[in-house]
Amino acid sequence: MKKMLLIYIVIISIFMIYVFRYYSQQSEVNAWDSRGLQGDIAENYVMVTFQSGLEYWKSCLKGFEDGAEKLGVSVEYRGATQYDVQEQMTVLEQIIAKKPAGIALSAIDPAALTPMIDKAVAAGIPVVLFDADAPGSRAYSFLGTNNYNAGVTAAEKMAQLTSREGQVAIITLPGMQNHDERTKGFEDTVHERYPAMKVVKVADGKGDARVSRHEVEKLLKAYPDLAGIFVTEATGGTGVGEAAKAVPRSNPLKIISFDTNKGTLDMIGDGTISATMAQGTWNMGYWSLQYLFHLHHGLTVPAPTSAGEVSPLPVRVDTGISVVTRENVADYYAK
Amino acid sequence: MKKMLLIYIVIISIFMIYVFRYYSQQSEVNAWDSRGLQGDIAENYVMVTFQSGLEYWKSCLKGFEDGAEKLGVSVEYRGATQYDVQEQMTVLEQIIAKKPAGIALSAIDPAALTPMIDKAVAAGIPVVLFDADAPGSRAYSFLGTNNYNAGVTAAEKMAQLTSREGQVAIITLPGMQNHDERTKGFEDTVHERYPAMKVVKVADGKGDARVSRHEVEKLLKAYPDLAGIFVTEATGGTGVGEAAKAVPRSNPLKIISFDTNKGTLDMIGDGTISATMAQGTWNMGYWSLQYLFHLHHGLTVPAPTSAGEVSPLPVRVDTGISVVTRENVADYYAK
Incomplete structure (x- = not known):
């Protein structure tokens, strides 16, 4: 009787271990197969604007956040509170020092900001520009309205x-x-x-x-x-x-x-x-995040080079215009 | 003694069930968290060209395939074998009849193909154009060289x-x-x-x-x-x-x-x-696939409308130019 019980214990234990291993293996396979396009929550992407309280940026940031949610990464919103070049430069300098996974910048003044953008890119931090361009800089892409x-x-x-x-x-x-x-x-x-x-x-x-x-x-x-x-x-x-x-x-x-x-x-x-x-403000934010993600993960073809003569990403993106009338106006109130 | 063993069995079983449930729950949570941006292998995206054997398309197709691999979806490559408008129209008609998840088309002749593109879009099939545009059509985007x-x-x-x-x-x-x-x-x-x-x-x-x-x-x-x-x-x-x-x-x-x-x-x-x-041929293919995926999954803001006055995606994308010299020529031989 005692022996029988021991055998039962062993059989049940083996069966349980088998079931457990089967499921745990399957979960590993699934995790690999179902990974899709996905980053790490520790990756931090930063959006930088000026007059950062403006209603206009809300939809840009929403696109940026939606992109981050889809890809499982983190975002941060920063900016000059005023229309102030010095303030934006100070904010940008602080961000670069923290080595984020990428920066999406709306440039208040191309000439003043280009050296700082180039410094970030040289330090290996991906930068894209949205809404307001800095054409001479080494930023990888500009996304905005034509x-x-x-x-x-x-x-x-x-x-x-x-x-x-x-x-x-x-x-x-x-x-x-x-x-x-x-x-x-x-x-x-x-x-x-x-x-x-x-x-x-x-x-x-x-x-x-x-x-x-x-x-x-x-x-x-x-x-x-x-x-x-x-x-x-x-x-x-x-x-x-x-x-x-x-x-x-x-x-x-x-x-x-x-x-x-x-x-x-x-x-x-x-x-x-x-x-x-x-304006295609959601698109500006969403595709900025996507581009930065692709640069950070080395998914572009060609890869960026230090000489800078290659285009790892689309260089200029017209984010389009949508006509808002009484029929679709409800979709455009900030949520 | 017999009682003791029974108690052991019960304790071990309860413990095993607990361990098993803990892991199986965690695997569910992971599966949800780690889904990222991902589709279904049954989704079929089609790239359509003309003179389909040309070396030029190889890199476009590679970008399209790389995008599909990342997102876990399927692709198909079709096209007119010759520089022949009628042939491309016939191929396109066959593809539309199969209701794919999306079509990326390089349009041999804008005027001849516009009615067919518009028909596909009206039937709910996302269409984007790459390399050769059809400016008057209802395709959602054009990706090509400036x-x-x-x-x-x-x-x-x-x-x-x-x-x-x-x-x-x-x-x-x-x-x-x-x-x-x-x-x-x-x-x-x-x-x-x-x-x-x-x-x-x-x-x-x-x-x-x-x-x-x-x-x-x-x-x-x-x-x-x-x-x-x-x-x-x-x-x-x-x-x-x-x-x-x-x-x-x-x-x-x-x-x-x-x-x-x-x-x-x-x-x-x-x-x-x-x-x-x-030319940014890999970018043309890769971002075409991404755009079609976003349309197919309803991930765009704004959503497309039947009136067609909105821009769910960037409307015009300059895929950029890379300078190839002796230093980086090895990267450009077709793989």
Whole structure:
């Protein structure tokens, strides 16, 4: 009887060990097979901006975080709190000293930041730029909006809203390169593709709601049949919206604005603004993280070289424009 | 004694069950945590080219395959065997009928293929374009070389090789857009940045080794001090190399070619050609696969809409240029 029990113990133990080993082996195989594209939670990727509290960056950071979550790595958000070159340089220096797995930077000033970017790359820290480029630097990639194409998209939307005819105007910030490009893309498209439309005026809204509102009032006096206005930045956009609200017309003015701050989205919701051009901010953050991850893990072809004459990654990425209207405005409120 | 043994059995069994459950639970947690970015081997992504046997596509396909391996999905390579629009359309139609997870297409003819691309997208099959675009189509993205920038890079390399002085010439295919862009990028850069250099001639090599060789012979008679030649395509490039070999000089002609076929690489190895411009073909394939994967799995922000006014992915990607010289030529032979 005693012997029998001992045998039982041995048999049960062996069976248990067998079951245990079987499952533990299977789990190893699964872990290998199912690894996919994945990093380590100890890898730290840093996003660096300026005026770091701006609503605009939220969606960039969301993309960066979403990328990190998918790949199982960590992120950190840093930046100059003000529009201040020195402050951004100090922040960047602190980050480089900690040797992170990668840095995604929106460069406040290309000339001032290039030496620091090059120093980071020379130290083996991958750097990509998003939204604001530093073209002469050794950063591996730039991801941002092609502003000319954004103007083209705005013109196409305006043509659709105005049934391809009538006078339209632009309110912009003349002399600022990104705004000049948006203006030119809009003007060229109207001129080349829509013969029954005409850009009658390009006015300076100074990036200010009151100035932009006043410009619209002048425009509506000079061109009472004005069919639409494209305003190349958001603060002026809400001013244009207020002007249109104050002067109701039987055939409402079609307003196309830029970016997706809350004021703009609210005016799309109530029909004051017909559409706004949303930049691919989530894409900027998400693909920046992906690129840095690929550099950190040596997954690029070709591999980076110290001579720097190779392109391990796409060098310039147009993150695109999405048209926001009443139909999809709910998707654009910050979550 | 009997009781004691029973108690032992129970204790051991409980302990074993505990150990087993602990590990099996942990393995579940791991499986979830360690999933990373990963698909299913049943997902089939298709790359479609024309003249599908060309050496040029090998590296594109390698990038596509490497992406699939990382993400745990399957790929298929298809294409028109000839430079034949009808054949590519037939192949594409067969592929669409099988509803793959995504299609990466190099479009032989934008106008002819756009309706078919749009049909695939309307049927919910993600399509991206690489190397050759179809700009009016509903494909989500184009990944390819910015040929103007390729010409800029070639000019920078030429300036370095010639110590920034002397006469240089270009052998190209005038009238073909990508070659005209390479030529313009080279000319503009020399003109704007290198006052002691001059582009003395832009000759037509007709994409042919013999014609290109003959053009070089004429050039060397007209400009005996010619310091360098940039040839915008590979077949002519080897012709230029042969011409230079036949006329040895104390100060050898600096030749910069384009692409990385075997003949070009061999001439870089023996010093006949100084450098060649390698397109980011691996990047075209790798990031095409990534983009299709993200569309298939609904990982993009914003999500695609039927109206098509949004950009779920970067819309235009410059996959970059790498300079191949004797130092890194070994990396470019097809593996």
